[in-house]
Amino acid sequence: MPSYSFLVNGESRTATVDADTPLLWVLRDELQLVGTKFGCGIAQCGACTVHLDGVAVRSCSLPISAVGEQKVTTIEGLSEEGDHPVQVAWKEHDVPQCGYCQAGQIMTASALLAKNPNPTEEEIKSAMNGNICRCGTYLRIFDAVKAAAQSR
Amino acid sequence: MIKTTYNRRSFLKVSAATGGGMLLGFNWLAGCSTPAQADLAKALPSQWYPINAYLKIGDTGLVTIISPNPEIGQGVKTSMPMIVAEELDVEWKDVVVEQGNLDTGAFTRQVAGGSQSIRQSWDGLRTAGATARQMLLETAAARWGVAASACTVANGIITSPTGEKLGYGELAAEAATATIPEEVALKDPKDYTIIGKGKRNVDIPAIVTGKPLYGIDTQREGMVVAAMMRPPGFGQTLVSFDDSAARAVEGVIDVVRIGDKIAVIASSTWPAFKAKKLIQATWKSPELIHSSAYISAELSKLAQQRTDKPSRNDGDVDEAFAAADKILEREYEGPFLPHNCMEPMNFYADVRDDAVELHGPIQTPEGTRKDVAELLGRPESEISIGLTRMGGGFGRRLFSDFVIEAVEISREIKKPVKLVYTREDDMTAGVYRPAATYRIKAAIKEGQLSAYHISGAIVNLGLAVFPDRFPAGLISNYRVDNHNFESPVTFGYWRAPISNYLATADQMFQDELAKELGKDPIEFRLELLRNAKGKVVGEIEYDLDKSIRVMELVLEKSNWDKTEPGVKKGFSYYYSHNTHVAEVAHVRHDDGEPRVENVTCAIECGIVVNPMGAMQQAQGGVIDGLGHHLYGRLTLDAEGIPEQNNFHQFRLIRMKETPQVEVHFVPSTESPTGLGEPTLPPISGAVANAGMA
Ligand code: FES
Ligand code: FES
Numbered sequence: 121m122p123s124y125s126f127l128v129n130g131e132s133r134t135a136t137v138d139a140d141t142p143l144l145w146v147l148r149d150e151l152q153l154v155g156t157k158f159g160c161g162i163a164q165c166g167a168c169t170v171h172l173d174g175v176a177v178r179s180c181s182l183p184i185s186a187v188g189e190q191k192v193t194t195i196e197g198l199s200e201e202g203d204h205p206v207q208v209a210w211k212e213h214d215v216p217q218c219g220y221c222q223a224g225q226i227m228t229a230s231a232l233l234a235k236n237p238n239p240t241e242e243e244i245k246s247a248m249n250g251n252i253c254r255c256g257t258y259l260r261i262f263d264a265v266k267a268a269a270q271s272r
Numbered sequence: 273m274i275k276t277t278y279n280r281r282s283f284l285k286v287s288a289a290t291g292g293g294m295l296l297g298f299n300w301l302a303g304c305s306t307p308a309q310a311d312l313a314k315a316l317p318s319q320w321y322p323i324n325a326y327l328k329i330g331d332t333g334l335v336t337i338i339s340p341n342p343e344i345g346q347g348v349k350t351s352m353p354m355i356v357a358e359e360l361d362v363e364w365k366d367v368v369v370e371q372g373n374l375d376t377g378a379f380t381r382q383v384a385g386g387s388q389s390i391r392q393s394w395d396g397l398r399t400a401g402a403t404a405r406q407m408l409l410e411t412a413a414a415r416w417g418v419a420a421s422a423c424t425v426a427n428g429i430i431t432s433p434t435g436e437k438l439g440y441g442e443l444a445a446e447a448a449t450a451t452i453p454e455e456v457a458l459k460d461p462k463d464y465t466i467i468g469k470g471k472r473n474v475d476i477p478a479i480v481t482g483k484p485l486y487g488i489d490t491q492r493e494g495m496v497v498a499a500m501m502r503p504p505g506f507g508q509t510l511v512s513f514d515d516s517a518a519r520a521v522e523g524v525i526d527v528v529r530i531g532d533k534i535a536v537i538a539s540s541t542w543p544a545f546k547a548k549k550l551i552q553a554t555w556k557s558p559e560l561i562h563s564s565a566y567i568s569a570e571l572s573k574l575a576q577q578r579t580d581k582p583s584r585n586d587g588d589v590d591e592a593f594a595a596a597d598k599i600l601e602r603e604y605e606g607p608f609l610p611h612n613c614m615e616p617m618n619f620y621a622d623v624r625d626d627a628v629e630l631h632g633p634i635q636t637p638e639g640t641r642k643d644v645a646e647l648l649g650r651p652e653s654e655i656s657i658g659l660t661r662m663g664g665g666f667g668r669r670l671f672s673d674f675v676i677e678a679v680e681i682s683r684e685i686k687k688p689v690k691l692v693y694t695r696e697d698d699m700t701a702g703v704y705r706p707a708a709t710y711r712i713k714a715a716i717k718e719g720q721l722s723a724y725h726i727s728g729a730i731v732n733l734g735l736a737v738f739p740d741r742f743p744a745g746l747i748s749n750y751r752v753d754n755h756n757f758e759s760p761v762t763f764g765y766w767r768a769p770i771s772n773y774l775a776t777a778d779q780m781f782q783d784e785l786a787k788e789l790g791k792d793p794i795e796f797r798l799e800l801l802r803n804a805k806g807k808v809v810g811e812i813e814y815d816l817d818k819s820i821r822v823m824e825l826v827l828e829k830s831n832w833d834k835t836e837p838g839v840k841k842g843f844s845y846y847y848s849h850n851t852h853v854a855e856v857a858h859v860r861h862d863d864g865e866p867r868v869e870n871v872t873c874a875i876e877c878g879i880v881v882n883p884m885g886a887m888q889q890a891q892g893g894v895i896d897g898l899g900h901h902l903y904g905r906l907t908l909d910a911e912g913i914p915e916q917n918n919f920h921q922f923r924l925i926r927m928k929e930t931p932q933v934e935v936h937f938v939p940s941t942e943s944p945t946g947l948g949e950p951t952l953p954p955i956s957g958a959v960a961n962a963g964m965a
Binding site for chain 1: 472614616662663664891
């Protein structure tokens with residue numbers, strides 16, 4: 121099996137896996153970074169969202185062989201103390217119910233704000249529309265993204 | 273006063289292993305959670321003293337409260353400890369919450385289901401806190417040589433008549449061995465300082481930083497991962513299979529047949545998933561295939577019939593129909609629905625000769641342990657179940673089928689295993705909300721409703737219509753028929769089971785009735801309720817006054833009487849899980865596709881323990897129900913195979929379709945009732961009644 125070395129949360133990590141292994145499963149099973157969640161496996165739900173060079177991507181549909189030199193950031197690496205403005209807003213607004221979708225929601229929201237610090241309501245809705253929450257926490261997600269944007 | 277005999281065992285000394293103070297390692301805090309871990313008000317204790325099964329107090333005064341029930345996102349891991357803390361009289365910031373494991377000796381009803389966690393544990397939790405408080409108080413009083421009744425308690429500190437002070441931490445060692453009081457006083461709700469104040473979900477810090485909280489995150493020494501292939505169509509059996517391509521996948525350890533299923537065992541998840549797809553299996557269909565078309569036709573036939581034993585039969589509906597000026601009759605059909613918890617089903621099982629260790633997300637640990645004991649022919653005492661936070665439940669994890677599968681695999685391969693479902697497995701493996709069909713018929717005589725007959729047919733669940741729900745008891749001629757249709761399509765309980773369809777059918781029908789009678793939809797229902805006061809026919813589950821209150825409240829808050837250009841309003845009401853709910857949906861019709869803009873919701877659920885969490889449950893129930901009303905439909909093809917297997921084919925509601933949800937709780941000092949489910953059933957009716965089917 122081939123070996124892949126890549127940057128995750130600022131550290132160089134190596135995994136020996138088949139080339140078609142999705143980044144999601146490398147993170148979860150090989151590197152024990154289980155904060156990134158499995159929801160659908162077909163890029164439909166957003167539970168597995170991570171940043172690739174700062175851009176939100178669906179790690180369930182990204183083979184490890186395609187990562188290359190790009191830097192991967194997961195929920196564990198978003199901030200050292202859990203104090204990224206989006207995480208702070210999430211706590212403040214008491215967003216999660218079951219919480220399972222929330223790592224993906226937070227990664228999508230933080231990528232949006234990095235690119236567009238002052239999104240309109242429509243832009244927030246468009247960016248967040250790819251992330252499903254079966255518990256229906258959308259109202260609080262929306263409020264938290266808005267608050268995080270304002271706090272920056 | 274409340275007697276401590278309420279499940280007294282949980283107040284007795286904790287077993288020798290944990291009794292008398294215990295030392296905890298440094299990583300202890302990682303397994304716990306607290307409103308703000310970073311700024312814990314009190315230092316970490318070096319000794320913990322268990323006072324009873326629900327709580328232990330550290331020598332620094334920090335308190336650990338054990339939350340007994342499974343957490344599926346309904347918020348009990350926050351609200352249950354709040355109730356204990358209230359009666360214990362400590363500050364919430366000095367509380368650390370720990371998830372309890374299955375312990376039938378100490379706790380009652382460790383189930384997440386039926387919206388009953390708070391309602392059924394209300395007395396037990398309050399008593400646990402009050403008992404501990406009493407033991408601490410008596411310990412302090414004895415030290416001072418004064419009467420306990422002369423001391424005061426606030427925020428974990430006891431003050432003597434002369435002003436001396438002792439903190440719980442200083443008393444815990446002694447209090448842990450004190451006599452358990454026979455009776456304790458409970459607080460008056462008006463003195464509450466924690467209950468009724470919004471508290472954030474205790475697991476939030478761990479959730480937003482991606483800590484391993486869920487069953488799917490389980491990793492153990494020597495653990496392998498399994499994926500399971502099941503018959504694709506309901507009722508199919510396995511004839512033969514070729515696993516050569518699957519075995520060639522690197523990381524695959526074994527492929528084993530278990531009954532009509534095939535388990536792929538691998539070193540990690542991806543090779544297991546990948547190899548499963550490469551298995552070539554031949555399946556045999558049953559003689560009679562249950563497709564959606566077949567099931568739906570059968571349900572409709574049944575719903576049109578009468579049973580020999582009606583579930584309710586007040587007065588004489590036949591006579592009333594014969595004498596009617598007008599008869600209204602409609603049929604409503606509800607499809608199968610998968611649960612689609614965001615965390616797919618999974619479980620860890622290690623079946624060894626000495627013990628069976630299980631760990632993962634299950635709403636019914638007690639029943640599950642019984643099932644496993646029976647399967648293995650081993651005593652329950654050898655089986656342990658560790659509970660994890662769950663990525664949604666919605667009723668799916670009331671069923672232990674996936675735990676049984678994990679146990680079967682571990683027994684077969686003699687290794688610790690984590691079974692993980694793919695989304696496709698999760699959506700196609702059954703345990704669905706069963707399809708159901710309702711036929712409702714009403715008679716009108718001289719401008720009044722004179723008879724109501726509701727007949728329901730449901731797949732496998734046995735009960736389609738609750739006989740004592742609104743408007744039963746309000747109409748003198750009232751009949752209910754329940755029909756069951758047996759099918760290989762497995763059924764489950766799905767958030768607000770039965771109510772979720774029944775409310776829709778009933779509430780749509782009642783709007784039609786109101787129209788027929790030329791009455792305002794809310795006024796029509798209010799009139800039925802008001803007129804029945806003092807002359808209710810037979811037994812009813814719901815309360816007339818509470819029903820009236822939520823209807824009046826929603827009428828006021830939704831601006832029901834004001835017209836808004838382009839907007840249609842629809843009303844609906846339902847009683848379920850001991851809670852009364854009325855909703856108004858505001859649907860915009862003028863710009864393209866009709867769209868639900870806003871939902872007004874009025875709820876009577878007794879004392880609201882955690883308003884912050886309660887709001888979440890109420891809003892979530894409305895949004896979830898709306899999404900399934902608009903898009904949810906699982907169909908079975910001519911082979912009995914589900915036609916939707918992932919989110920590209922089964923649509924869930926997303927942010928863009930989410931309306932504003934305005935929630936109003938009726939103030940109350942009565943014991944709390946259910947809240948995880950009751951806002952869901954009315955929403956479909958409200959939306960449909962606003963002209964959006
Ligand atoms: S798991 Fe990747 S989008 Fe759903
Ligand atoms: S919080 Fe449960 S799926 Fe989003």
